[in-house]
Amino acid sequence: MIRRPYQPSSGLRLCQACELLSGRQWIRPANRSSAALHLGRRSARLSRTPLIQPVAARSFTTSQPCLKVKRSQEPQGPESSPSRFSRTGAAATYQPPGPDSAAVASAVDRVLRVFLGPSGVPSEATTLTALRGIAQIDVRPAPDVGVSRSEDSAAETRRPASQLLGLDDVAAKAGDAARPQRSPSQRSQDVVDKVSDAAYTIVTQPTVVITRTILAEYVQLQARLGRPQSLPQILDLYASKPKPKLVSGAIRYVERNPSKAESAVDPAVAETALGAAIEAKDLEAAIGILENTYAAKAFLRSKLIKKAFLPGFAVAGTPVAIYYAATQLAQMQHALEPKIATGFAFAGAICYVGFTATIGMVAHFTANDQMKRVTWALGTPLRHRWLHEEERAALDKIACSFGFSEEHRYGEEEGEDFLWLREYILSRSMILDAVDLMPGMN
Known part of the structure; x- marks a missing residue:
């Protein structure tokens, strides 16, 4: 809104009447402080300074120091300096510039064009370079400074006093001036959506092979942007996307088995994706990430190979080692025949090791000290x-994040989403908030 020049004649009496009717104290425009004028010149210089250089590999600044304007709580006389705390100075119209959407869009489009x-199948290094070029764009959201000058003026002119004095045309002009303006937070969200969509476009190309490194880079980028909605689909594509091959100048796609152990998602990447969904308070994305990581057949087979192969080999080799030890013990005595002594020693050792190992396994697998809500x-x-x-453990983390944080209020959650989560947990052979395991109930 453009401020009209000060007129000491009829305008003075009109402003005094407005202030008396609205209950606000009148402030002389001539008493503007030098600090407000200096800040106005500084904001004018910032508006002419380019914020983003259109190069994809460079970082982008998104915010400037924000000056929060406060209203004076006590009435001040005309001799004081009230313009420092009023909304009539240049400080009230200052807002952080935020990211330049046009420059960011041009930089992202340049990366996509390159x-x-x-044509052909891009290498892993080429895909990583494109993702990292987009990830270098700084899209930190700019803080809001509250109500702008034009919105505040429009609100003031819509008061009954302004209607009585015939100032409806001023309110209409102020509303028209404030309508096309977008806040810095809205511009930041547009930039975030642009960068997130560009990364999604790169990864979902049919000729792109999603490797572990590319998946980790994509998950970290979306987690930083706060956009986990596409992570379940990308995690599913990581295991089931057809693999392109260049044969005789033509691209052929080979189907993959998503249940293979090599298609399992790394636990660190799965934890990062789940943390991003929980931080964004997106229950649907969190469950989708869970089903494509920890609950997938590929993850279970990978766990069997990595964590059960060596213990299983040790269990299979234990009877052989015990029999060899029994034969050696049988040679050290002369009361029984060697074969009979070997049988006695072997049976005793097998019983001892078997019973002890069974008790230890039961104690290990039935321990519930790490469980909070899901058992x-x-x-x-x-x-x-x-x-x-x-x-x-992932469902336990989700339940603790979307439910009440107070332990004494566990089980009191209501709402369609949490009721659905409770039923989903029950369908996975688990119980949410088992009564017999709650504090004071056991």
């Missing part, structure tokens, strides 16, 4: 508990 221009249902096999422990 990446999507060549296993009665009768769930031990092998199922061990295989799906990461899934249970």
Whole structure:
């Protein structure tokens, strides 16, 4: 809104009448402080300074120091300096510039043109370069400074006093001036959406092979942007996307088995994706990430290979080692025949090791000290508990994040989403907030 020049005749009496009717104290425009004028010149210089250089590999600044304007709580006389605390100075119209949407859009489009221009199957290094070029764009949201000058003026002129004095035309002009303006936070959200969509476009290209490094880079980028909605789909594509191959100048796609152990998502990447969904308070995305990571067949097979192969080999080799030890012990005595002594020693050692190992396994797999809200249902096999422990821990984290934080209020959550989460947990052979395991109920 453009401020009209000060007129000491009829305008003075009109402003005094407005202030008396609205209950606000009149402030002389001539008493503007030098600090407000200096800040106005500084904001004018900032508006002419280019904020973003259109190069994809360079970082982008998104915010400037924000000056919060406060209203004076006590009436001040005309001899004081009230313009420092009033909304009539240049400080009240200052807002942080935020990201330049046009410059960011041009930089992102340049990266997409360079990446999507060549034909053929791009290498992993080329895809990583494109993703990192987009990730270098600084899209930190700019803080809001509250109500702007034009919105405040429009609100003031819509008061009954302004209607009585015939100032409706001023209110209409102020509303028209404030309508096309967008706040810095809205411009920041537009930039974030632009960068997120560009990364999604790169990864979902049919000729792009999503490797572990590319998946980790994409998940970190979306987690930093706060956009986890596309993560379940990308995690599914990581395991099931057809692999392109260049054969005789033509691209052919080879189908993949999503249940193979090599298609499992790394636990660190899965934890980052789940944390991003929880931070964004997106329950649907969190469950989708869970189903494509911890609950997937590929993850379970990978866990069997990595964590159960060596213990299983040790269990299979234990009877052989015990029999060899029994034969050696049988040679050290002369009361029984060697074969009979070997049988006695072997049977005793097998019974001792078997019973001790069984008790230890039961104690290990039935421990619930790490469980907060989600526990296993009665009768769930031990092998199922061990295989799906990461899934249970993830559901426990989701329940604690979307429910009440106070422990004494566990189980009091209401709403359609949380009721659906409770039923989903029950369908996975788990119980949310088991009564017999709550504090004071056992």
